[in-house]
Amino acid sequence: MGWFLRKCARVRVLTVVGALLAVQLGSLIAPAYACGCGAMIPGAQQRVTVGREESMVRWDGRQEQIVMSLTVDGDAQKAAWIMPVPHRATVKLGDPELFTQLAAATAPVHRDRYHFWPQDGDWPLVTGDGTSAGAPPPGAAAPGVGVVGRQQLGPFDVARLTATDPAALNGWLDSNGFVMPPRLTDALQPYVDRRWEYVAVRLTPATASTALSGTLDPLHLTFAAGQPVYPMRLSRLARTPQSLGLYVLADHRMETRTAIGGDRPRTTFAGRVTTTRGPLAGLAKGTPYLTAIGQEFPDPASISGDHVLRPAPEDTPFQQVIYEDHLRTVAGVPAWLLTVVGTLALAVTAATVFAVRRSRARNQQTPTFVRPTS
Incomplete structure (x- = not known):
């Protein structure tokens, strides 16, 4: 009976949308959720979801900066976020206004467009309910682990680690309150092989009795980079489709080298930053070209690696319209209706004139017979 109950618990956990943790030794472990640039792990018996993620990458040819803002929801009173980085990273709090400025700078342009003939939604092409017929109704170090720094940033307890063995990293995280699932351990192996480091962040709400919810303060990471890279490999652990929205600041317009297993990346904005105030203006100094990239991953298991960014062939500006x-x-009357009515009126008038003239011509051509007198 005990074996049967444990098996049922395992089935329930695996059905949680986006869960990244499996059953470990028959005990229920809370699900960890992948986000575009790392992995989110809640406390035991708790859940957390990343409903929205915004990220900005700045690269000046020598150094890369990543600013991330996560919007989370769930019943977890604590969670850990793990992100691999190629070199030693410094971490600080970011400015929330940055993403407000980025959204404004890359917003589509709205323009009016006029059509002559009626389309869906125009009279008389309107359904009975008034809608158009065709309108559609984001501690101590274990062997093999080096603790290179630990700091408190607002609600974040940030640990910067090195690891040559994912099992050793797992042990350190466990002893310091971070529970890492076996699947995540396997996913980190490529980073271990390449001798990357990690930023492990313990997230706690402002009040101990409340759950993590809402938009968290942005985290700002800085590290050396010969080429800009955006870590995406851990997102392959997600069980639901993933969506990437990425802002890139550089000397030139940027693009991804490959699709890494997702749909074709699309550029939603490309152009020079013109703002002179706020955090965006500061980050744009030396890297004035802003590129916004969007991509969908219908099958996260197909994600084959990290996004490596490169300059586009040309700095062609682009903005959605x-x-x-x-x-x-x-005068408030559809032009097509006036045209149709006017054309019909002209046709009727022309036909009437033609009929009158023809009638007169016939009368003029009718011979007059004079009765002879006797």
Whole structure:
């Protein structure tokens, strides 16, 4: 009976959307959720989801900076976030205004567009409910682990680690309150092989009795980089489709080297930063070109590595344009209706004139017979 109950518990855990943890030695472990640039791990018997993630990469040819903002939800009163980095990283709190400025700088342009003939939503092409017929209704170090720094940043307890063995990293995290699942241990092996380091962050809410919820303060990481890279490999552990939204500041327009197993990346904005105030202006000094990249990963298990960024062939600017379609009118009356009515009126008038003239011509051509007198 005990074996049967443990098996049922395992099935329930595996059905949790986005869960990254499996059953370990028959005990229930809380699910960890992948986010685009790392892995989120809640406390035991708790859950946490990353509902939205915004990231910015800045690269000046020698140094890379990544600023991340996560919006989380769940019942976890503590969680850990683990991110691999290629070199020793420094960590500080980021400015939340950065993402507000980035959203404004890359927002689509709205333009009016007029059409002559009626389309879906225009009279008389409107359904009975008034909608158009075609409108559609993010401690002590264990062997093989080096603790290179630990700091408290607002609500974050940040540990910077090196590790030559993922099992040793697992042991250190466990002894310091971070529970890492076996699947995540395996996923970290490529980073261990390449001698990357890790940033492990313990997240706690402002009040101990409340759960982690809402948008967390951004974290700002800085490390040396010969080429810009955005870690994505851990997202392959996700069980639901993933979406990437990435801002890149550099000398030139940037693009991803490959699709790394997802849909084709798309550029949603490319252009020079013009703002002169706020955190975006400071980060744009020396890296004035901003590129916004979006990508979908319908099958996260297909993610084959990390995103390596490179300069695009040309610094062609691009901005999305959203057209507002309007039916062309004259004094509030659809132009097509005036045209149709006018054309019909002209046709009727022309036909009437033609009939009158023809009738007159016939009358003029009718011979007059004079009765002879006797």
